Every structure is written in C-alpha cells, then in structure tokens.
Amino acid sequence: MSAPEINAQALGHFGPYGGRFVPEALIAALDELTAAHESALNDPEFQRELTQLHATYSGRPSIITEAKRFAEHAGGARILLKREDLNHTGSHKINNVLGQALLTKKMGKKRIIAETGAGQHGVASATAAALLGLECVVYMGEADTKRQALNVARMKLLGAKVVAVTQGSKTLKDAINEAMRDWVTNVANTHYLLGTVAGPHPFPTIVRDFQRIIGVEARAQVLELTGKLPDAVLACVGGGSNAIGIFHPFIADTSVRLIGFEAGGSGIESGKHAATISGGTPGVLHGTRSYVLQDKNGQTVESHSISAGLDYPGVGPEHAYLNDIGRAEYRAINDDQAMYAFSLLCKTEGIIPAIETAHALAGALEIGNELGPDATLLINLSGRGDKDVQTAAEYFGLPL
Amino acid sequence: MNQALPQLFAKCKSENRAALIGYLPAGFPNQRSAKKIIKSMISGGVDAVEIGYPYSDPVMDGPVIQAASEQSLANGTGAEDVFELLAHSAQLGAPSLVMSYWSPIEKYGVAKFAAAITSAGGCGVITPDLTIEESATWRDESTRNEIDRVYVVAPSSSDARLKLVSAQCSGFVYAASLMGVTGTRESVSGNASGLVAKLRTTTQLPIAVGLGVSTKEQAREVASYADGVIVGSAFIKIIQQYGGGRKGLRKVKELAQSLSEGVRNGK
Structure with a gap:
C-alpha cells in the first residue's frame, strides 16, 4: 500500500x-x-x-493624534499616534x-x-x-x-x-x-x-488578517495628513498582534522601517526579560515554530516583564521571519525605560497608555533621537492604561 | 527495521491477548527510583515501556503527568536521563520507546536524537504533537536509525486523516481513546472502539489505545478490540500517593499484575 x-x-x-x-x-x-x-x-x-x-460598536476608524509635546523629547521627530486605545474595551x-x-x-x-x-x-x-x-x-x-x-x-x-x-x-x-x-x-x-x-x-494568519485594519487605516491617514509615508512604524511586541496589524500593510513600502519593541524586563543580560527575538533562539512553542525563550533542553524558560501583556516567552512566527529577512527590526526596552515613557506620555499629552504600549513609546524616544527632526514616526498606541493604574502607582511609589 | 515491537505484538497475538504498555517520565520521582519503578512494572507484567521526556508545556497531559513532569524537571532531568532510563528498560528485556513533545527533540538535534535512541537500545519514539506535515526530517532520521515512528490519532480524526497518519506510523498506531488530555477516568470512552474499527480499515499495523485506562476491568474492555493497552497516569498516581520506596514499588507491581490479567481476558 x-x-x-x-x-x-x-x-x-x-x-x-x-x-x-x-x-x-x-x-x-x-x-x-x-x-x-x-x-x-x-x-x-x-x-x-x-x-x-x-x-457602530468598536468605533473604527480609530483616529491619529499628533503628539507634539511628547515629540520634544524624541529628537523633535514628528510623532503620530494611531489611537487603538480609543476602541471599545480599550485596545486593539x-x-x-x-x-x-x-x-x-x-x-x-x-x-x-x-x-x-x-x-x-x-x-x-x-x-x-x-x-x-x-x-x-x-x-x-x-x-x-x-x-x-x-x-x-x-x-x-x-x-x-x-x-x-x-x-x-x-x-x-x-x-x-x-x-x-x-x-x-x-x-x-x-x-x-x-x-x-x-x-x-x-x-497567525487569521489574527493578522483581522488586525491589518490598523495599518490599512493608518497608512491612508498618514498619507493624507503628511503627504508621504512615515519613515518608521513602531509597535510593542509580545506575541505581536498589534505590531503585525500595523506593520503588514507597510511591508511592500520598503522605504518604511518597521521596528518592534520587545519587553526587556530587567535587561536582557539579567536573563529576566521577555525579549524573544532579541534574546531567544528558534524553537517550537504552543503549536508553532518561532523564536522562543528556552534552555539547552528545549524547555521553555519563564519570561519577565512589568507588562503582563508582553510577558510571554514566544512570539508570532511572521515576526521571526520578518526579522530574519531583515524587513523588520526588533529591539528590547527594559521596564524602567518603558515606565519613563509611560509617565512622559501622561504628562505631555494627557494620554495614559497601557504599559505594553509604553515600550513602543520608549522606542519612539530612541528612534526619534536617532533620526532627528525630519523624521515622521507612526506609533501604534495599542491600548490604554486604566488597567495599569495600580501597577504604575506602585512603581512610582504613589499612595493608593 | 527494528523487530522489537513486531515480535512483541506477534507474541501477544499468538497468546490471544493484548500487549500491556506502561508509561513513566524519566527522572520521576527521581532517576534512581524511576529505574526501580520500571523494573517493578516489567516484573508485574508490563510488556513494553514508554519513557516520557518531561516537558515544560505538556498540552496533551492532565494534572497527574503535569505534576510529575514539573517534579522531574525540578530535579534537572535532561535528554541524557531519558536515554539512560530507556537503556535500563531495554536491558530488562522490554521493547522500550520514548514519548516526547517535539521541542526537546528539535533542540537536541533530530539526527542526534534518533541515533541516541538506537544506541540506548530503544525501538521507537512516540511524538504526540508532531504533525506528519512537519515530519520530513524526523521521517528520514528515524528511518536511517531503524526506529519506529508512532503518531497519535484521535476520535476527531477524519477517515482521510487516519489513512494519512497511519501510513506514516510503524511499530503500532497510538489511538487516543477520547477527546481530552491524559489522566485516569471512571470509564473508557465509547469512542475508542469505533476509532479502532475505523483504523482497521486503513492500516495493518497493531493498534494500541491510551488515555484514561487505569483498572483491570478497563484494560480487559480495551483488550477486547485493541492490540495494546497503554497505562500512564495510574502508575504515576501510585508513586505520588505512596512514594518511590518499597511500598510504592509493591503497589506498582500489583497494578501491573492486575492490568496484565485484564489484557489476557479481553479476547
């Protein structure tokens, strides 16, 4: 037979x-x-x-907000926030x-x-x-x-x-x-x-297809607002759904840098992080092959991050691929950098972001300073921070 | 090809009974006790042994094997312990396989892993989360090293899928008795006999049924339609309850004896 x-x-x-x-x-x-x-x-x-x-229910299209006061801290680059935090239930x-x-x-x-x-x-x-x-x-x-x-x-x-x-x-x-x-x-x-x-x-395909609307809308909105494509698109990456959602419609636009920010926790060198692409190796977890935080026996290693939403030792396989072919870049942002950016957005723009999202905002400070005032950065403001008030209050030592 | 499993199933057929297959994770409750437990299982009548490679994210396993895996990993169990226990079991004369999720195999190196199974005297590997579509390298390396490839099929598998998967198996086909995770159950699911009957039309290989079998009566029932009966959680529960000392070992042997009677009274 x-x-x-x-x-x-x-x-x-x-x-x-x-x-x-x-x-x-x-x-x-x-x-x-x-x-x-x-x-x-x-x-x-x-x-x-x-x-x-x-x-009629979740509130699309989500708007773009230009963050001018925040931009002063990001090398003067033009900072455009895609406001997924305004969706019903508070995130993408x-x-x-x-x-x-x-x-x-x-x-x-x-x-x-x-x-x-x-x-x-x-x-x-x-x-x-x-x-x-x-x-x-x-x-x-x-x-x-x-x-x-x-x-x-x-x-x-x-x-x-x-x-x-x-x-x-x-x-x-x-x-x-x-x-x-x-x-x-x-x-x-x-x-x-x-x-x-x-x-x-x-x-990975289904979730990307349902999240692509973020990038499809944002691409048209940025073109209408600025007359050109952004220089870079930034998003935080845990599993990677908000990032792939905003990246995917820009993949063919090779002039646009796609930059994902992983949770660096206490720093990659400390071993206490959730930066799977920056600090992990290819392996199999939860039904897919991608980068994984694992030990020499293929056992998953626990991840660490102040952000519960990024605290995951795997990452979407399409991100692994975009990294390997050089189409997207991935960097780590540690807890302290993220919380600094969190606080800065609150005080400069009147927007309390999710701590997950704050990793992308810290990334914007970094990239803005690298690229300077001529650059336009599109950032996926993937969620709002109401849920994080307690964590943030503890971090900043505010009495509750 | 390795003859250990074909010979075992031929022998059981000639004795008009099913084979009894026992499962134990390496390094549980520690490696030294695990060796004694395997010995007790075999002396009680277990015909073939599956050595589990404990994994951090065992999505096919219920609470009993999860706890055993966690304990074993906390002991620092790694690939070398798995091969050591496999060699121990094979030396005791039982056809011995490894059951492992795919991540540890891939990390160890697929070719190296297959070669290590052969050197330890093992006869095959059961891969519960490796789909046949992702198996190209494993097919080559298991063939090269002459070890059996056992895939797990389920009651939800379509007829076409059963045909596709069983064609890639050797040694036997592992039929999951129910939709769910490992663990003892009050009764064996009625789905199991139907699944085995469907498999008979697609494969000549022996069919072993696992998931939920823990008693003599259940072993007898499964043995009435299957060629092999797989028991795992029930052995582990004994060790969790009585420890890996003399009492636990005696209880393990008693369970093996009782199950062994079960598989002899099914036909």
Whole structure:
C-alpha cells in the first residue's frame, strides 16, 4: 500500500517558521477554521457584518493624534499616534475578537475560550461573547489575575467565567496551555479564540488578517495628513498582534522601517526579560515554530516583564521571519525605560497608555533621537492604561 | 527495521491477548527510583515501556503527568536521563520507546536524537504533537536509525486523516481513546472502539489505545478490540500517593499484575 501524499505547503509557513505542532485531535478543528476564514475573506456578507460592527460598536476608524509635546523629547521627530486605545474595551484586541467571534457563529459553535495576559484580550472576548450570545471561559495565569485584578472584574461583569491557572509560571504561557487542554477536550462545540499571532496555523494568519485594519487605516491617514509615508512604524511586541496589524500593510513600502519593541524586563543580560527575538533562539512553542525563550533542553524558560501583556516567552512566527529577512527590526526596552515613557506620555499629552504600549513609546524616544527632526514616526498606541493604574502607582511609589 | 515491537505484538497475538504498555517520565520521582519503578512494572507484567521526556508545556497531559513532569524537571532531568532510563528498560528485556513533545527533540538535534535512541537500545519514539506535515526530517532520521515512528490519532480524526497518519506510523498506531488530555477516568470512552474499527480499515499495523485506562476491568474492555493497552497516569498516581520506596514499588507491581490479567481476558 503506497502512502497518501502529504501536503506541507498549505500549513501556514513563514520561511522556516510557523506550521502546526499540535495533537492530532485538533487537526480537524484547525482545518475547519482555516476553511471558515478563507471563505469569510471572500464573503461580502461577512465583511459587511464585520465593518458594521467596527463602525457602530468598536468605533473604527480609530483616529491619529499628533503628539507634539511628547515629540520634544524624541529628537523633535514628528510623532503620530494611531489611537487603538480609543476602541471599545480599550485596545486593539477587539479587532481580532470581533472577527473570530463572527467566525465562531459561522462555524455553528456556541462556546469560546480565550487566554489572556494583561486581561485586554479576555475583556474583548467576554465583550464579544456577550454581544453575540456565546458562552465564554477565559484562562488567565494566577499571577496575572492579581496584577490585573480590574480586568478580572470586568470579564466577570460581562458574564464570562475566569479560570485562574496555577500551573507553571502562572502567567500567559500557562494560560495558553490550559486553554489548549480545554480545546482538545471540548473542540466539538468550542472555538479557541486565540488573541495573538502565535499558535498553530491558521491562527497567525487569521489574527493578522483581522488586525491589518490598523495599518490599512493608518497608512491612508498618514498619507493624507503628511503627504508621504512615515519613515518608521513602531509597535510593542509580545506575541505581536498589534505590531503585525500595523506593520503588514507597510511591508511592500520598503522605504518604511518597521521596528518592534520587545519587553526587556530587567535587561536582557539579567536573563529576566521577555525579549524573544532579541534574546531567544528558534524553537517550537504552543503549536508553532518561532523564536522562543528556552534552555539547552528545549524547555521553555519563564519570561519577565512589568507588562503582563508582553510577558510571554514566544512570539508570532511572521515576526521571526520578518526579522530574519531583515524587513523588520526588533529591539528590547527594559521596564524602567518603558515606565519613563509611560509617565512622559501622561504628562505631555494627557494620554495614559497601557504599559505594553509604553515600550513602543520608549522606542519612539530612541528612534526619534536617532533620526532627528525630519523624521515622521507612526506609533501604534495599542491600548490604554486604566488597567495599569495600580501597577504604575506602585512603581512610582504613589499612595493608593 | 527494528523487530522489537513486531515480535512483541506477534507474541501477544499468538497468546490471544493484548500487549500491556506502561508509561513513566524519566527522572520521576527521581532517576534512581524511576529505574526501580520500571523494573517493578516489567516484573508485574508490563510488556513494553514508554519513557516520557518531561516537558515544560505538556498540552496533551492532565494534572497527574503535569505534576510529575514539573517534579522531574525540578530535579534537572535532561535528554541524557531519558536515554539512560530507556537503556535500563531495554536491558530488562522490554521493547522500550520514548514519548516526547517535539521541542526537546528539535533542540537536541533530530539526527542526534534518533541515533541516541538506537544506541540506548530503544525501538521507537512516540511524538504526540508532531504533525506528519512537519515530519520530513524526523521521517528520514528515524528511518536511517531503524526506529519506529508512532503518531497519535484521535476520535476527531477524519477517515482521510487516519489513512494519512497511519501510513506514516510503524511499530503500532497510538489511538487516543477520547477527546481530552491524559489522566485516569471512571470509564473508557465509547469512542475508542469505533476509532479502532475505523483504523482497521486503513492500516495493518497493531493498534494500541491510551488515555484514561487505569483498572483491570478497563484494560480487559480495551483488550477486547485493541492490540495494546497503554497505562500512564495510574502508575504515576501510585508513586505520588505512596512514594518511590518499597511500598510504592509493591503497589506498582500489583497494578501491573492486575492490568496484565485484564489484557489476557479481553479476547
């Protein structure tokens, strides 16, 4: 009996990265999801429904704010902020969630599960579940439920069940493990609404496709405002969904530098960081091949960051590829640099950013000073910082 | 090709019974006790052994194996411990395989890993999260080193998928009895017999069923339709409860004896 032919081409590779490393039990669901997504891309009714939700529910298009006072600290470069923080639920996460929630309905599934680090993706998932009448369970590392207690309460108010994950490092990585175990068990009626551009194919592609709207809008807005393309596009990178969302529509514009800022924690040399591309090596984690923080035995190493949303030892495979081919650059920003930029944006622009986003803002200070006053930088202001008030108050020693 | 597994399944067939396959992570509860546990399993009637390579992110495993893996990793278990325990088990005369998530294998080096299995006297590797699409290098290296490739199929696998995956297996096909993670269950899922029946139409290889089997009665039931019965969490639970000392070893042997009776009464 000759073996049937294996088609490895159709499995979402980005150069040597991506693919599928998952139990066979999930293959049928991943194939079903791939098909649903491909048909949705060409389905005018689906696209109309999603556009309608953006316009009437989450608040798209998001605006561009020019940060003139902040720019004085960034070498005088022109600083343009893409305001994803103004979306309903407070971050870019809702873009992907609304898209995948509609796919869930299309597939006839009634239950969604999600992982969350900072809680933004969990809140967005709970929100979409409430809106579309789906059951929602959110897995969150126990350590994160403590540092993001406000978001836990928000999810519960929205009717979701929040499961605190006590295994391993008790952060995002372990929340994803637990969500995958739930999915293997309940895949028949459940969609795993993954929040970032990691995981097995088709997730890196689906999440990117639903986040691309950030870059599509921003590219047109910057052209209209300045008459030219920006010199650089900046974003923070944990798993990398807001970054790929704003980068992707600029990939063909080779004059535009794409720069991702990873969480350097206490500094890469300290070993306590979450800068996966800057400080990791190629490997396999959570169903995909990409850069991973791992030891010599291929065991995942715990990541560290003041920002729960960037505290992840993996990164999306497309970022790994963009790094290797030199199309995008990745740098690390440590906790102190991020908190300085956080405070600066609050005081110069009246905008409290998410601590995740503050890594991109610190990057803007760096790049602005490198490029000088003729440069225009587009920064994805991926989320707002209400959820981080307690962490920031503790960091700056403010009495609560 | 390595003959250890074909010979075992042929022998079991001639005895009109299923094979009993036991699982233990390397370095659990420590490497010294693990060696004794393997010995107790085999002397109690375990026919073949799976040595688990503990991994930091075991998404196919339930709480029992997760805890055992964490404990083993805290002991500093690495690839050399896995190969050492594999060699120990093979020397005791049982066909011995490694079960490992893909990350540690890739990090160790695929060619080097396959060669190390052969040098340790192992007969194959079970790869629960390696899809056949990502297997090109593994196919080459496992073939070159004459070790068996065992993939895990599930009740959700389509007929076409079962055909595709089982065609890439050698030694046996691992059928997951249910949709879910490893761990003991009150009863073996009704999906298992249906999955085995479907597999029979796509492959001539022996079929072993795992996930959720922990008692003699369950082993007997599974043995009535499968060629092999895989038990892991139940052994680990004993060690978690009684420790790796004399009492734990006796309980492990008793469980192996009881399961061994089960697989002999199924046909």
